[in-house]
Amino acid sequence: xxxxxxxxxxxxxxxxxxxxxxxxxxxxxxxxxxxxxxxxxxxxxxxxxxxxxxxxxxxxxxxxxxxxxxxxxxxxxxxxxxxxxxxxxxxxxxxxxxxxxxxxxxxxxxxxxxxxxxxxxxxxxxxxxxxxxxxxxxxxxxxxxxxxxxxxxxxxxxxxxxxxxxxxxxxxxxxxxxxxxxxxxxxxxxxxxxxxxxxxxxxxxxxxxxxxxxxx
Ligand SMILES: [Zn+2]
Ligand SMILES: [Zn+2]
Numbered sequence: 001x002x003x004x005x006x007x008x009x010x011x012x013x014x015x016x017x018x019x020x021x022x023x024x025x026x027x028x029x030x031x032x033x034x035x036x037x038x039x040x041x042x043x044x045x046x047x048x049x050x051x052x053x054x055x056x057x058x059x060x061x062x063x064x065x066x067x068x069x070x071x072x073x074x075x076x077x078x079x080x081x082x083x084x085x086x087x088x089x090x091x092x093x094x095x096x097x098x099x100x101x102x103x104x105x106x107x108x109x110x111x112x113x114x115x116x117x118x119x120x121x122x123x124x125x126x127x128x129x130x131x132x133x134x135x136x137x138x139x140x141x142x143x144x145x146x147x148x149x150x151x152x153x154x155x156x157x158x159x160x161x162x163x164x165x166x167x168x169x170x171x172x173x174x175x176x177x178x179x180x181x182x183x184x185x186x187x188x189x190x191x192x193x194x195x196x197x198x199x200x201x202x203x204x205x206x207x208x209x210x211x212x213x214x215x216x
Pocket of ligand 2: 005007070122
Protein backbone atom coordinates (compact mmCIF):
# COMPACT_ATOMS: atom_id res chain seq x y z
CA UNK A 1 0.00 0.00 0.00
CA UNK A 2 1.09 3.53 -0.81
CA UNK A 3 -0.39 6.92 0.19
CA UNK A 4 1.01 9.90 -1.69
CA UNK A 5 -1.23 12.42 0.08
CA UNK A 6 -0.98 12.76 3.89
CA UNK A 7 -0.96 15.50 6.52
CA UNK A 8 1.08 15.93 9.69
CA UNK A 9 0.86 18.52 12.49
CA UNK A 10 2.67 20.88 10.12
CA UNK A 11 -0.84 21.55 8.78
CA UNK A 12 -4.07 19.97 10.02
CA UNK A 13 -2.93 16.38 10.59
CA UNK A 14 -2.96 14.85 14.08
CA UNK A 15 0.51 13.32 14.18
CA UNK A 16 4.12 14.42 13.94
CA UNK A 17 5.78 13.01 10.79
CA UNK A 18 7.64 10.22 12.65
CA UNK A 19 4.42 8.84 14.14
CA UNK A 20 2.52 9.29 10.87
CA UNK A 21 5.17 7.17 9.14
CA UNK A 22 5.22 4.56 11.92
CA UNK A 23 1.40 4.28 11.98
CA UNK A 24 1.27 3.82 8.21
CA UNK A 25 4.06 1.23 8.40
CA UNK A 26 2.08 -0.64 11.05
CA UNK A 27 -0.96 -0.52 8.74
CA UNK A 28 1.06 -2.24 6.00
CA UNK A 29 2.17 0.77 3.95
CA UNK A 30 5.49 0.74 2.12
CA UNK A 31 5.65 4.36 1.01
CA UNK A 32 4.02 7.70 1.64
CA UNK A 33 4.35 11.36 0.82
CA UNK A 34 3.83 13.98 3.50
CA UNK A 35 1.98 16.73 1.68
CA UNK A 36 0.95 19.34 4.23
CA UNK A 37 -1.33 22.21 3.24
CA UNK A 38 0.69 25.22 2.14
CA UNK A 39 0.05 28.83 1.21
CA UNK A 40 2.36 31.85 1.16
CA UNK A 41 2.57 31.96 4.97
CA UNK A 42 4.11 28.57 5.65
CA UNK A 43 5.78 27.11 2.53
CA UNK A 44 9.30 28.13 3.60
CA UNK A 45 8.71 27.07 7.20
CA UNK A 46 7.28 23.63 6.53
CA UNK A 47 9.32 22.29 3.62
CA UNK A 48 12.84 22.24 5.13
CA UNK A 49 11.47 20.45 8.22
CA UNK A 50 9.52 17.86 6.23
CA UNK A 51 12.52 17.26 3.95
CA UNK A 52 14.77 16.65 6.97
CA UNK A 53 12.45 14.20 8.71
CA UNK A 54 11.58 12.35 5.48
CA UNK A 55 15.24 11.76 4.77
CA UNK A 56 15.86 10.48 8.32
CA UNK A 57 12.84 8.12 8.27
CA UNK A 58 13.67 6.79 4.80
CA UNK A 59 17.31 6.28 5.85
CA UNK A 60 16.13 3.82 8.50
CA UNK A 61 15.01 1.57 5.64
CA UNK A 62 11.58 0.24 6.60
CA UNK A 63 9.35 2.76 4.81
CA UNK A 64 9.96 5.35 2.12
CA UNK A 65 8.66 8.82 2.98
CA UNK A 66 8.79 11.65 0.44
CA UNK A 67 8.50 15.38 1.14
CA UNK A 68 5.73 17.13 -0.71
CA UNK A 69 3.12 19.86 -0.45
CA UNK A 70 -0.57 20.36 -1.08
CA UNK A 71 -1.15 23.88 -2.40
CA UNK A 72 -4.40 24.79 -0.69
CA UNK A 73 -6.90 27.63 -1.22
CA UNK A 74 -4.22 29.72 -2.97
CA UNK A 75 -5.59 32.13 -5.59
CA UNK A 76 -5.64 30.31 -8.96
CA UNK A 77 -3.40 32.93 -10.59
CA UNK A 78 -0.74 32.25 -7.92
CA UNK A 79 -0.72 28.45 -8.08
CA UNK A 80 1.90 28.08 -10.85
CA UNK A 81 4.35 30.33 -9.00
CA UNK A 82 3.80 28.46 -5.76
CA UNK A 83 4.35 25.08 -7.45
CA UNK A 84 7.68 26.34 -8.84
CA UNK A 85 8.68 27.71 -5.43
CA UNK A 86 7.85 24.37 -3.78
CA UNK A 87 10.10 22.53 -6.26
CA UNK A 88 12.91 25.01 -5.67
CA UNK A 89 12.61 24.46 -1.93
CA UNK A 90 12.95 20.70 -2.49
CA UNK A 91 9.41 19.30 -2.65
CA UNK A 92 9.55 15.94 -4.45
CA UNK A 93 5.82 15.82 -5.07
CA UNK A 94 3.40 18.69 -5.62
CA UNK A 95 -0.34 18.36 -5.15
CA UNK A 96 -3.07 20.94 -5.47
CA UNK A 97 -6.18 20.85 -3.25
CA UNK A 98 -8.73 20.58 -6.05
CA UNK A 99 -12.33 21.72 -6.30
CA UNK A 100 -13.93 19.20 -3.94
CA UNK A 101 -17.70 19.65 -3.68
CA UNK A 102 -17.55 19.84 0.12
CA UNK A 103 -15.47 23.03 0.42
CA UNK A 104 -15.60 26.47 -1.21
CA UNK A 105 -12.31 26.01 -3.09
CA UNK A 106 -11.81 29.02 -5.42
CA UNK A 107 -13.37 28.45 -8.86
CA UNK A 108 -10.62 28.04 -11.45
CA UNK A 109 -8.35 26.10 -9.07
CA UNK A 110 -8.51 22.84 -11.07
CA UNK A 111 -7.65 24.53 -14.36
CA UNK A 112 -4.86 26.68 -12.89
CA UNK A 113 -3.43 23.61 -11.15
CA UNK A 114 -3.39 21.59 -14.36
CA UNK A 115 -1.57 24.41 -16.17
CA UNK A 116 1.12 24.33 -13.44
CA UNK A 117 4.01 21.94 -12.81
CA UNK A 118 2.18 19.59 -10.47
CA UNK A 119 2.03 15.80 -10.03
CA UNK A 120 -1.44 15.15 -8.65
CA UNK A 121 -4.70 17.09 -8.65
CA UNK A 122 -6.29 16.02 -5.36
CA UNK A 123 -10.07 15.48 -5.01
CA UNK A 124 -10.95 17.37 -8.24
CA UNK A 125 -14.72 17.32 -7.59
CA UNK A 126 -16.88 17.98 -10.65
CA UNK A 127 -13.90 18.25 -12.97
CA UNK A 128 -14.76 19.45 -16.50
CA UNK A 129 -13.95 17.93 -19.89
CA UNK A 130 -11.43 20.69 -20.64
CA UNK A 131 -9.65 20.01 -17.34
CA UNK A 132 -9.56 16.22 -17.76
CA UNK A 133 -8.20 16.57 -21.30
CA UNK A 134 -5.44 18.80 -19.97
CA UNK A 135 -4.63 16.30 -17.19
CA UNK A 136 -4.34 13.50 -19.78
CA UNK A 137 -2.18 15.65 -22.04
CA UNK A 138 0.18 16.72 -19.26
CA UNK A 139 0.32 13.39 -17.43
CA UNK A 140 -1.04 14.83 -14.18
CA UNK A 141 -2.71 12.19 -12.02
CA UNK A 142 -6.30 12.72 -10.95
CA UNK A 143 -7.02 11.56 -7.43
CA UNK A 144 -9.54 8.96 -6.31
CA UNK A 145 -9.81 9.49 -2.59
CA UNK A 146 -10.84 7.31 0.33
CA UNK A 147 -11.53 10.44 2.38
CA UNK A 148 -15.09 11.09 3.52
CA UNK A 149 -16.77 13.99 1.76
CA UNK A 150 -14.10 14.42 -0.93
CA UNK A 151 -15.00 10.88 -2.06
CA UNK A 152 -18.54 11.92 -3.07
CA UNK A 153 -17.30 12.81 -6.56
CA UNK A 154 -15.05 9.77 -7.15
CA UNK A 155 -17.59 8.30 -9.58
CA UNK A 156 -17.59 11.44 -11.72
CA UNK A 157 -13.78 11.56 -11.77
CA UNK A 158 -13.66 7.89 -12.86
CA UNK A 159 -16.11 8.45 -15.73
CA UNK A 160 -14.30 11.53 -17.00
CA UNK A 161 -10.85 9.96 -16.68
CA UNK A 162 -11.99 6.89 -18.60
CA UNK A 163 -13.49 9.03 -21.37
CA UNK A 164 -10.37 11.13 -21.90
CA UNK A 165 -7.71 8.57 -20.87
CA UNK A 166 -6.40 10.47 -17.87
CA UNK A 167 -4.44 8.56 -15.24
CA UNK A 168 -5.82 7.97 -11.75
CA UNK A 169 -4.10 7.56 -8.41
CA UNK A 170 -5.72 6.46 -5.15
CA UNK A 171 -4.82 8.30 -1.95
CA UNK A 172 -6.16 8.38 1.60
CA UNK A 173 -5.44 12.05 2.29
CA UNK A 174 -4.61 10.68 5.76
CA UNK A 175 -4.84 13.16 8.63
CA UNK A 176 -4.81 10.50 11.40
CA UNK A 177 -3.78 6.87 11.84
CA UNK A 178 -7.32 5.56 11.26
CA UNK A 179 -7.24 7.04 7.75
CA UNK A 180 -4.76 4.45 6.43
CA UNK A 181 -7.27 2.03 4.88
CA UNK A 182 -6.57 -1.62 4.14
CA UNK A 183 -5.98 -2.71 0.56
CA UNK A 184 -9.36 -4.51 0.75
CA UNK A 185 -11.13 -1.25 1.68
CA UNK A 186 -9.22 0.73 -0.96
CA UNK A 187 -10.32 -1.81 -3.57
CA UNK A 188 -13.95 -1.65 -2.38
CA UNK A 189 -13.96 2.17 -2.56
CA UNK A 190 -12.47 2.01 -6.07
CA UNK A 191 -15.08 -0.54 -7.19
CA UNK A 192 -17.84 1.57 -5.67
CA UNK A 193 -16.56 4.48 -7.79
CA UNK A 194 -17.17 2.33 -10.87
CA UNK A 195 -13.65 1.12 -11.64
CA UNK A 196 -13.12 -2.38 -13.06
CA UNK A 197 -10.57 -4.71 -11.46
CA UNK A 198 -8.25 -4.08 -14.40
CA UNK A 199 -8.53 -0.32 -13.97
CA UNK A 200 -7.94 -0.68 -10.22
CA UNK A 201 -4.75 -2.65 -10.88
CA UNK A 202 -3.59 0.06 -13.30
CA UNK A 203 -4.36 2.75 -10.71
CA UNK A 204 -2.32 0.97 -8.02
CA UNK A 205 0.50 0.56 -10.53
CA UNK A 206 0.47 4.33 -11.06
CA UNK A 207 1.31 4.79 -7.35
CA UNK A 208 4.18 2.33 -7.67
CA UNK A 209 5.49 4.09 -10.77
CA UNK A 210 5.33 7.41 -8.96
CA UNK A 211 7.32 6.00 -6.03
CA UNK A 212 9.93 4.62 -8.43
CA UNK A 213 10.19 8.03 -10.05
CA UNK A 214 10.56 9.68 -6.65
CA UNK A 215 13.36 7.29 -5.64
CA UNK A 216 15.59 8.38 -8.51
ZN1 LIG B 1 -6.95 18.59 -0.06
ZN1 LIG C 1 -5.08 16.84 1.78
